Amino acid sequence: MAEPQRLLFAVSEAFPLVKTGGLADVAGSLPAVLHRLGVDVRILLPAYGTLLAKLETSKEVARLQLPGGNVALLETHMPDSGVPVWLLEHPAFSGRDGNPYQDASGQPWSDNAERFMLLSQAAAALALGETALDWRADALHCHDWHTAPAIALLAEREERPKTVFTIHNLAHLGLFDRATFERLSLPWAWWSPEAMEFHGQFCFMKGGLAFADWITTVSPTYAREICSAPGGMGLEGLLSHRRQHLVGILNGIDTDIWNPATDPLLAANYDATQLERKALNKRALQDELGLPPRDDLPLFGFVGRLAEQKGIDLLLPVLDELVAARAQLAILGTGEARLEQALGEFAAQHPDAVALRLAYNERLAHRIEAGADVFLMPSLFEPCGLNQMYSLRYGTLPLVRAVGGLADTVTDASEATIAAGTANGFAFTEADSSALRTALDRALLLWRQPAHWMALQQRAMSGDFSWERSAHQYLDLYGFSPES
Structure with a gap:
């Protein structure tokens, strides 16, 4: 029997472990469907302090020496699907409570560039198999600006996995100044309009847009909208240039969690006949x-x-x-x-x-x-x-x-x-x-x-908004075949 195809799903939040918006719902649902289709999918998440506080079980499975710092990798599982989750433990994530992205005053954490570059470096190392774990990805799927640099880190590597980058919201680009770019000790080639420089700033999002094998958005109409102004948020030129590698795949929903006939949070369950x-x-x-x-x-x-x-x-x-x-x-x-x-x-x-x-x-x-x-x-x-x-x-x-x-x-x-x-x-x-x-x-x-x-x-x-159809479209982009 053939070995299952291996996917690393790198993301900044996933429901029910941590959620601030729809990105977490996608990261909680899509890997579960891919898992059922026979994919060996692993979710990589930061080990936020609030997440660790509510975990029942986790174990350390590796330590990584990354350019941005030394980290521990903890393993747990998604509560409902059993999908393995790797949690990146580092004081920048684990040593603080509250929102994943903002401090108590609603301002972005001052070290967000360092934090999410560290997450991206971990994603690249895991995808390439450059850890003590006996695991290497056949495809790396990154989401929004927080993990986009992982795609750029793989771009020049031989024997790299296929890369897919999903734009959930182009309004959040992950922009930082030139001093931050220099402080992160990144490849100088990244500071160019063809790479990750954007009007004098360093743009995390462009790491995915410029270097991914495939770019996806979360709906077909949005894929069209971002190829022109104003929807492209200033990146419409790059997105139009990469239009042949840009695909709109409609998000699904978790039809087990969101089911009025069985939802335990409702006062009364019902369906279309009731x-x-x-x-x-x-x-x-x-x-x-x-x-x-x-x-x-x-x-x-x-x-x-x-x-x-x-x-x-x-x-x-x-x-x-x-x-x-x-x-x-x-x-x-x-x-x-x-x-x-x-x-x-x-x-x-x-x-x-x-x-x-x-x-x-x-x-x-x-x-x-x-x-x-x-x-x-x-x-x-x-x-x-x-x-x-x-x-x-x-x-x-x-x-x-x-x-x-x-x-x-x-x-x-x-x-x-x-x-x-x-x-x-x-x-x-x-x-x-x-x-x-x-x-x-x-x-x-x-x-x-x-x-x-x-x-x-x-x-x-009567509409079907399950993840099944969309999951098969992602399998095609990864170059995977569903389990028969």
Whole structure:
């Protein structure tokens, strides 16, 4: 029997071990599916202090002498899938609590360049088999700026594994000044526009973009958007140049965790044949958030970062009209202080209509997905988005701006798409409050037609957003064959 093909999956966060956003959901789900398909996949993560504190078991399996410092490699496993995880233990990661990327004041850790270059150096060493471990990768898959330099470190090596680099969000480039570049003692050839220099700064992200065998983004539409301005964030020239090596692969979701029929976090489980039970979740959510228990009002939900990217500035001007139209709103998230303040002031003025929770709360996120009637994602840009897919799975119709992965997953409920049976939500195109207002009006109108609304819900819940199809696309890029 042939040896399984070996994949190193290098990433800065993975659910449920550590999570700040959708990157962690992908890193928690995709390796599990690849593992089931017969791949010997190992996840490489920093051993953050908060992660180590909640681990039940781990063991040291190696020590690495890297240019950025000496580190220990701990081994554990993902709780649900059993996928092996290697944790990079070093004081820069393990000796501090809190957010993986930011200090308590919300500023990036001052040594982020050193920290994530160390992670990239470890990824390169492990992928090449330059450790005491009897393991060498056939493919290295890196994600976002935190691990992109690992791709560059392998570029000139003979007998190197195939490299794949995934852009989850091009808005975060990992930019550092020239002094930082010099302090890291990196190859001088990296300081050039053809490599990792970017308008006088050192750009971690370019390590993946310039040197990877394959670049992927997390949706086909986002792959097109980043090849031109403004979506390319100044890198559209490089991305257009590498267009033949750029592929958009839509993210999937973990359909075991996000399943309304079995989700243990819900007040009542349901499926597409039991949509009347969804109303029990709405009532429970209203009770939990202190909203009046009204079945005759639509409940809109929002879960995510309170940031400009997420379209909060489009939403704020229409909130008065939404409340006046007799609707309720549940918001969960944290982010920019000005947006937290604006939403907080509005919620205080309308306590019977608006519930705001400035927190990260996975349990409440599930309950909002199940209890809301409409899920809001008016994003200015959205590489993929996962919440709209969670919403579709839960029969909570997403209302989105048609960009990136939102355009690839949500079909607007127009007369034509309703008649064709393809509609599964609401979408608008222009990045302004007027376009959002029009989409909200259409959603409110349709919500008051229960038969049509239920048909849309059932259509939404029939979609397949599992990782299986996407995982096979990644196997092709790695040059792997699925286990027969």
